[in-house]
Amino acid sequence: MLESIKVWVFDKETVVKRGITLLELSKMYDELFEHKIIIAKVDSEYHELNDVITKPCHIEFFDLTESFANRVYLNGLVYLTNYCFQELYHKKGYLLTRHSADKGLYIEATCNLTREMVVNLESKMNEVVRDNLKIHKVTILREDAISYFNEIGDVKKAGLLEYMTNTYVNLYRMGNSYNYMFSLMPTETSCLNEFKLTYLNEEGFILRYPTLYSNGEIPKYKHHSKLFEVFNDSKDMCRLMNLETSVDLNNIITSGKIGDLIKVTETLYSNKLLTIGKKIANDKKVKIVLIAGPSSSGKTTTTKKLAMYLKSFGLEPKMLSMDNFFVEREDTPKTEDGEYDFECLEAIDLRLFNETMDKLLKGEKVLLPTFNFVTGKKEYKQEMILQDKEILLIEGIHCLNSNILPNIDNNRKIKIYLSALTEINIDKDNRLSTTDNRLVRRLIRDYYTRGYKPAETLELWSSVRAGEEKYIFPYQDEADITLNTGLVYEFPVLKVYALPLLYTVKRDTEFYEEAKRLIRLLDIFLPVPSDEVPNDSIIREFIGGSYFK
Numbered sequence: 214m215l216e217s218i219k220v221w222v223f224d225k226e227t228v229v230k231r232g233i234t235l236l237e238l239s240k241m242y243d244e245l246f247e248h249k250i251i252i253a254k255v256d257s258e259y260h261e262l263n264d265v266i267t268k269p270c271h272i273e274f275f276d277l278t279e280s281f282a283n284r285v286y287l288n289g290l291v292y293l294t295n296y297c298f299q300e301l302y303h304k305k306g307y308l309l310t311r312h313s314a315d316k317g318l319y320i321e322a323t324c325n326l327t328r329e330m331v332v333n334l335e336s337k338m339n340e341v342v343r344d345n346l347k348i349h350k351v352t353i354l355r356e357d358a359i360s361y362f363n364e365i366g367d368v369k370k371a372g373l374l375e376y377m378t379n380t381y382v383n384l385y386r387m388g389n390s391y392n393y394m395f396s397l398m399p400t401e402t403s404c405l406n407e408f409k410l411t412y413l414n415e416e417g418f419i420l421r422y423p424t425l426y427s428n429g430e431i432p433k434y435k436h437h438s439k440l441f442e443v444f445n446d447s448k449d450m451c452r453l454m455n456l457e458t459s460v461d462l463n464n465i466i467t468s469g470k471i472g473d474l475i476k477v478t479e480t481l482y483s484n485k486l487l488t489i490g491k492k493i494a495n496d497k498k499v500k501i502v503l504i505a506g507p508s509s510s511g512k513t514t515t516t517k518k519l520a521m522y523l524k525s526f527g528l529e530p531k532m533l534s535m536d537n538f539f540v541e542r543e544d545t546p547k548t549e550d551g552e553y554d555f556e557c558l559e560a561i562d563l564r565l566f567n568e569t570m571d572k573l574l575k576g577e578k579v580l581l582p583t584f585n586f587v588t589g590k591k592e593y594k595q596e597m598i599l600q601d602k603e604i605l606l607i608e609g610i611h612c613l614n615s616n617i618l619p620n621i622d623n624n625r626k627i628k629i630y631l632s633a634l635t636e637i638n639i640d641k642d643n644r645l646s647t648t649d650n651r652l653v654r655r656l657i658r659d660y661y662t663r664g665y666k667p668a669e670t671l672e673l674w675s676s677v678r679a680g681e682e683k684y685i686f687p688y689q690d691e692a693d694i695t696l697n698t699g700l701v702y703e704f705p706v707l708k709v710y711a712l713p714l715l716y717t718v719k720r721d722t723e724f725y726e727e728a729k730r731l732i733r734l735l736d737i738f739l740p741v742p743s744d745e746v747p748n749d750s751i752i753r754e755f756i757g758g759s760y761f762k
Contacts, residue, residue, distance in 0.1 A: 236262035248276035249404035288396040297337040321417040335410040345403040372460035395643040447636040490522030503612035506631030509651040511698040511751035517761040535609025542589025556680035613688035630692035633699035658755040671724035705741035
C-alpha cells in the first residue's frame, strides 16, 4: 500500500502521509483562519479532527464562523463547562443546560451559585484550555454505557440511551470523566478559547461565546426579563408534570398517557391566550394589537384564535397583514447579492401604513391596499372604517419596531411577541433548540402548503435567521406581552411528518449534513400520530387540518 496519497484541501492538490489525522493536517492551514479550526468536511461529510485520512478525498476546514462548526464549538464549551464544574463543585451539585439567552446560553445549577463560584469556574475553564486536554471519542456497547451512567447517578442519560437501538454508542472522555454529547465534538480544549461567563443569579449564569451573528466576537449580554419570565413559567409547568427531558416525554408516550398531555398542554395555551384576550377587552382604550414573532412561531393561528376570544368578549376584530403594505417591487431594497430584501423595514411603505392607521383611529374611512405578489404592486379594493366595537389585529415581523405607529399613543396599542420556546431538553447536558423546533415546523409547512422541497427550505433558513437577528430579536423587549407558542409534546408529532421529508435530501447536496442532524434529533423521540391533536392547535398550522384556514 502506498505510504502517500493525494488529497485536495480547499480544492488545491497536496500529498499527505496515509493515516495522518485531520488535526495534524489542519495545523498547516491555521494561518488562513482568525479563529481555531474546529471541524472538517471530507467529501461533503463533517468529520472530527481525530479522524484519519486513508484515501484520496476533498477536505475543507472550518472555524466557529461556519454554522455547523459553531454548533460543535458551543457543544464543546458545554462539555468543558460541565467538566470544570464537576472538578470544582461535584459535592455541591451539577449543571443543567437550559436555553439560549441573548446570543448566549443559560445554564442552571442544582445548588445555590455565588458570583465567586462562577468566577472560579471561568478561571478553571481557561486553565483546562491552556492545558489543552484531549477530548477522546470512545465507542462502547450501549448496554455498558447505560450501566456507567446509572452507576454515576445520571439516570436521565441512561434513560436516553435506553430509547436507542444502536448496539454501540459514542461517548466522549475528558480527563477521567465520560459523557454522551449529541453532536460531533472538538478534539482538544485549546480550540475552546473564546468564551465568557456572566453571573445572573443564585440559580444560573450565561455562557457567552462568538455566534454567527456577532462578527466573531463575544457579544455583550443584555438580560431580557420578559423572555426569562416566560421560560420560567414553562419550566415550572413542565416540572409540575415531571416533564423535563426527552426521556420523560418518551415515558409518557410508552405509558399511553400522551393524549392526556396533549389535552393539558392545549388547555394551558388556550387559557394564556384567553387571559390576553380578556386583558385587551378590559382596556377600552386599546384599538390596535400588533403581533410579531420569528418564522414558524405560530403567528397565524395565534392571531386568529385571539380574534375568536376577543369576539367572545364583545369585540369585532379586523385582521391586517403588514405584507400588504410592501413598497412597489421596483422600490424594494436589495441585498448585497442583488436580491430583493423583503425583510428589511424599508421594504414596507411605512408612511402609507402609519397614515392609514392614524386615519382609522380618527374614525376616517380608508382604502386598504392588497399587495399583488405576482405584479409586485399594491391594489386598492377594500374600504374600511373602524367602528366602536372593532379592534385591529396587525401581524408582521416589524410590529415591535418603534418606527411602527410612533405617533399613536401607547395606551391605544398593545404589542405581543410570539416565540416557540422549547423548555424540555434531551438531557441535562444536551438541549433542544428553539430554532430547531421552528425549522422542523417550517420544513413541514413549506412542503405541504408552499411546494418547497426540504433542501430548498434548508437553503433559505440561514437568510431567514439572519433577518430575525436583525429585524425581530432586537425589538423583543418592546413587547407588552410575550407568549410562548411552543408545545411540549410537539416533537414526537412533528417527527411523523418531518422524517420522510428529511430523507429526501441527497448526500451530494450542501444541506445533507443538516438533514442528517435533524434526523438524529427527531430519532430521539418516539413517534406520536396526530389523531389527538385538536384542529385549533398551533401544530395544525404546520401539519394541516387547522380550523383556522
